[in-house]
Amino acid sequence: MRFSLxxxxxxxxxxxxxxxxxxxxSPFYFGxxxxxxxxxxxxxxxxxxxxxxxxxxxESSDTQDLAYSLYAGYSFDFxxxxxxxxxxxxxxxxxxxxxxxxxxxxxxxxxxxxxxSADTDALTLSLVALKKIKGDFRAFxxxxxGAWETSSRLSTNIEQESxxxxxxNSGIDPYWGLGIEYKFLRIGFDRYDFDNYxxxxxxxxxxx
Numbered sequence: 001m002r003f004s005l006x007x008x009x010x011x012x013x014x015x016x017x018x019x020x021x022x023x024x025x026s027p028f029y030f031g032x033x034x035x036x037x038x039x040x041x042x043x044x045x046x047x048x049x050x051x052x053x054x055x056x057x058x059e060s061s062d063t064q065d066l067a068y069s070l071y072a073g074y075s076f077d078f079x080x081x082x083x084x085x086x087x088x089x090x091x092x093x094x095x096x097x098x099x100x101x102x103x104x105x106x107x108x109x110x111x112x113x114x115x116x117s118a119d120t121d122a123l124t125l126s127l128v129a130l131k132k133i134k135g136d137f138r139a140f141x142x143x144x145x146g147a148w149e150t151s152s153r154l155s156t157n158i159e160q161e162s163x164x165x166x167x168x169n170s171g172i173d174p175y176w177g178l179g180i181e182y183k184f185l186r187i188g189f190d191r192y193d194f195d196n197y198x199x200x201x202x203x204x205x206x207x208x
Contacts, residue, residue, distance in 0.1 A: 027074050027075045027076070028072070028073070028074055028075075029072065029073050029074075029075065029084075029207055029208060030070075030071065030072040030073075030208060031070075031071055031072075031184075031186065031205055031206050031207035031208055032068065032069065032070045032205055033068060033071075033186065033188070033203040033204065033205025033206070034066065034067070034069075034203060034204065035066075035067060035201060035203030035204055035205075036064055036066070036067070036201075036202050037066070037092050037093045037200070037201050037202075038063070038064050038200045038202075039064075039065075039092075039093075039095040039198070040197060040198045040199070040200075063094075063095045065092075065093030065094050065095065066093055067090065067091060067093045067201055068090070068091055068203075069088050069089060069091070069124075069201075069203070069205075070088060070089050071086055071087065071089075071124075072086070072087060072088070073085055073086035073087065073128065080131070081129060081130060081131050081132075082129070082130040082138075083127065083128070083129055083130075084127070084128040084129075084130065085125075085126075085127060085128075086124075086125070086126050086127075086128050086142070087124060087125050087126075088123070088124045088126075089121070089122075089123055089124075090121060090122045090124060090146070090201070091120075091121045092120040092121060092122065092148075092199055092201065093119070093120070094117060094118065095118050095120070095197065095199075117153050118150045118151065118152040118153075119150065119151050119152075120148055120149070120150045120151075120194065120199075121149060122146040122147060122148035122149070122194075123146065123147045124144055124146045124147075124175070125144050125145055126143060126144025126175070126177075127142065127143055127144060128141070128142045129141055129142070130181065133180075136182055136183050137180065137181070137182050138180070138181045138182075139178075139179075139180055139181075140178065140179055140181060140188070141176070141177070141178045142177045142178070142190075143174070143176045144174070144175055144176075145172055145173065145174050145175065146172070146173060146175050146192060146194070147170070147171075148170060148172075148194050148195075149168060149169070149170040150168060150169045150170070150194075150195075151166070151168050152166070152167055152168065152169065153165070153166050154166075154167070169195065171194065171195055173192070173193055173194050173195065174193065175190055175191060175192040175193065176190070176191055177189055177190035181207065184206055184207055184208055185204075185206065185207075186203075186204075186205045187205075188202075188203055188205075189201070189202050189203075190203070
């Protein structure tokens with residue numbers, strides 16, 4: 001589920017250019033966003049399928065990276081609020097965790113260093129509720145689920161020998177979000193709870 005950053009930026013730029021010609025009365029909409037993704041990660045090496053006599057433990061880490069998304073939806077307008085069904089594709093950037101084993105097992109007294117880096121993307125489906133605040137300002141909240149996939153690389157270094165392994169993991173987990181819209185602008189925050197880590201996506205985007 002990999003996507004091109006340059007292609008996504010071209011998509012967002014094109015939507016800005018065609019906005020004056022779009023049909024605002026249509027219940028269908030689409031858009032894109034970009035922003036900062038903050039990952040709080042708690043990784044167990046044994047959960048990754050890696051075994052070692054030193055039993056290295058990866059502590060929680062806190063990393064940040066660029067993230068972006070594309071989405072489309074269908075709106076149902078009521079008298080005082082709007083409900084939308086929205087689907088999207090997200091690239092949540094890269095996270096990394098580094099740890100040193102607490103137990104020393106080598107004859108030279110070396111400790112084992114472990115590094116895990118991961119790239120995550122997701123397909124999402126959510127229900128969005130919008131409420132008009134004042135003028136063209138609207139507040140929204142969402143709840144949904146994301147089908148995510150993580151491609152990870154594990155590197156170890158013990159007794160001056162390095163080893164590497166690649167693996168992937170996937171699942172479906174819930175997420176929620178909230179934000180504010182002004183005309184075709186959208187500013188929001190999403191919280192994802194994917195397996196071994198939580199990620200916060202703070203973004204700025206466009207909706208047409």
